[in-house]
Amino acid sequence: MSAADDNGRELEGDEALAAEYVLGVLSADERKEVARRVGAEPAFARLVDEWEVRLADLGAAYQPVEPPAGVTTAIDRALFASAVSPVNERSGIWTSLAFWRAAAFAAIVGLAIAIAIPLLSPAPAPVAAPERLLASLSADGSDIRYVALYDAGRGAVSLSHESGQKAAGYDFELWVIEDGDAAPVSLGVIPDGATAELSLTEEHRRHVADGGLFAISLEPAGGSPTGAPTGPVVAAGELRSL
Amino acid sequence: MTPQDITKLIVRTAMKDRAAFDLLYRRTSAKLFGVCLRVLNDHAEAEEALQEVFLKVWTKADRFAASDLSPISWLVAIARNHSIDRLRARRQPTGDVAAATEVADSAPGPEALAVAGGEAARVHACLDELEHDRAAAVRGAYLKGESYAELAERHGVPLNTMRTWLRRSLLKLRECLER
Numbered sequence: 001m002s003a004a005d006d007n008g009r010e011l012e013g014d015e016a017l018a019a020e021y022v023l024g025v026l027s028a029d030e031r032k033e034v035a036r037r038v039g040a041e042p043a044f045a046r047l048v049d050e051w052e053v054r055l056a057d058l059g060a061a062y063q064p065v066e067p068p069a070g071v072t073t074a075i076d077r078a079l080f081a082s083a084v085s086p087v088n089e090r091s092g093i094w095t096s097l098a099f100w101r102a103a104a105f106a107a108i109v110g111l112a113i114a115i116a117i118p119l120l121s122p123a124p125a126p127v128a129a130p131e132r133l134l135a136s137l138s139a140d141g142s143d144i145r146y147v148a149l150y151d152a153g154r155g156a157v158s159l160s161h162e163s164g165q166k167a168a169g170y171d172f173e174l175w176v177i178e179d180g181d182a183a184p185v186s187l188g189v190i191p192d193g194a195t196a197e198l199s200l201t202e203e204h205r206r207h208v209a210d211g212g213l214f215a216i217s218l219e220p221a222g223g224s225p226t227g228a229p230t231g232p233v234v235a236a237g238e239l240r241s242l
Numbered sequence: 243m244t245p246q247d248i249t250k251l252i253v254r255t256a257m258k259d260r261a262a263f264d265l266l267y268r269r270t271s272a273k274l275f276g277v278c279l280r281v282l283n284d285h286a287e288a289e290e291a292l293q294e295v296f297l298k299v300w301t302k303a304d305r306f307a308a309s310d311l312s313p314i315s316w317l318v319a320i321a322r323n324h325s326i327d328r329l330r331a332r333r334q335p336t337g338d339v340a341a342a343t344e345v346a347d348s349a350p351g352p353e354a355l356a357v358a359g360g361e362a363a364r365v366h367a368c369l370d371e372l373e374h375d376r377a378a379a380v381r382g383a384y385l386k387g388e389s390y391a392e393l394a395e396r397h398g399v400p401l402n403t404m405r406t407w408l409r410r411s412l413l414k415l416r417e418c419l420e421r
Contacts, residue, residue, distance in 0.1 A: 010406060023412070024323075024384060024389075027389060028327070056312070063276050064273045075297065213254065
């Protein structure tokens with residue numbers, strides 16, 4: 001290396017440290033100290049993020065390699081093994097079972113029609129605000145299943161508990177997440193029972209009307225103490241027009 | 243899968259949506275495994291690292307909002323930094339393996355240029371304004387997590403000289419990117 005094009009100036013202080021951390025040239029001890037400061041000092045964390053952004057496009061050179069299947073199993077075990085108690089199949093007659101099955105069937109038919117209509121009609125019809133929204137809530141590896149129906153006319157969410165039990169001392173809490181970066185908004189703790197209903201405030205109705213996702217998390221009895229989900233999401237599903 | 247889609251999956255992962263997390267893994271694990279493998283150069287260790295990376299993603303997904311990185315770059319940064327931390331924690335550097343892949347990293351390579359497109363061309367164009375071996379040192383450090391000590395040894399200069407060279411290069415790079 002020659003020094004022909006050097007003008008003698010170089011990065012200094014925290015700016016240099018941030019760049020060197022992102023570049024990856026620091027020692028183990030130096031990296032630990034930088035990581036600690038990133039957690040403790042927002043201004044320094046900003047410097048590091050700016051260097052991550054400057055150099056990010058170099059990462060395009062990393063070629064994808066499919067990982068072995070065992071990795072995902074290990075992740076699941078590590079994260080989710082103790083999240084939900086073992087589940088016994090519910091017994092007894094659900095008074096509204098026939099209705100819920102019909103509703104789920106209607107949702108499938110509705111979806112098929114929604115897909116077919118653009119193919120059949122030359123001009124799209126104006127879209128009205130959905131009157132009723134349906135979500136089938138489930139998650140891989142969890143046997144908690146709910147069907148949720150939002151009726152805009154009544155401003156309430158009806159829930160049918162299809163399967164899965166919660167651990168003693170816990171409650172299921174329902175959340176709505178709008179598309180994009182919105183934080184989840186609690187719609188309340190789901191009352192026990194094969195069917196349940198949550199009445200929504202005006203503000204909650206607006207969140208739900210905007211669509212997105214319903215999710216159910218496992219929370220301490222009485223619901224999340226923080227206003228944000230604290231437990232695992234045991235079921236989730238997209239809101240679809242019915 | 244668009245960046246918006248990955249953003250949604252990260253946001254939903256932040257609120258502990260397990261289905262979104264599973265989908266995020268399916269969509270991004272190959273890229274992140276590529277990062278772990280390149281830095282660690284050891285299949286078994288890269289598998290462990292990948293597992294830890296996704297545990298970090300699960301617990302730290304809420305911090306994505308604070309970053310200006312694109313969603314995939316944010317994930318790559320987590321995988322890179324974690325792999326480099328593991329690399330530094332090793333007692334002995336695996337010199338032979340590192341040397342074997344050295345040639346491929348001395349230039350951007352068609353892969354880097356082809357995959358990246360317009361935006362990426364900027365950082366490569368700015369690196370091209372540096373002297374060849376200094377640009378190679380920056381790329382080698384970034385892609386493989388080489389330390390100052392390793393770079394100094396490979397380029398046959400004292401560690402302090404290498405530090406000065408890289409700090410000058412990084413300043414020029416920043417100035418070029420801000421032009």
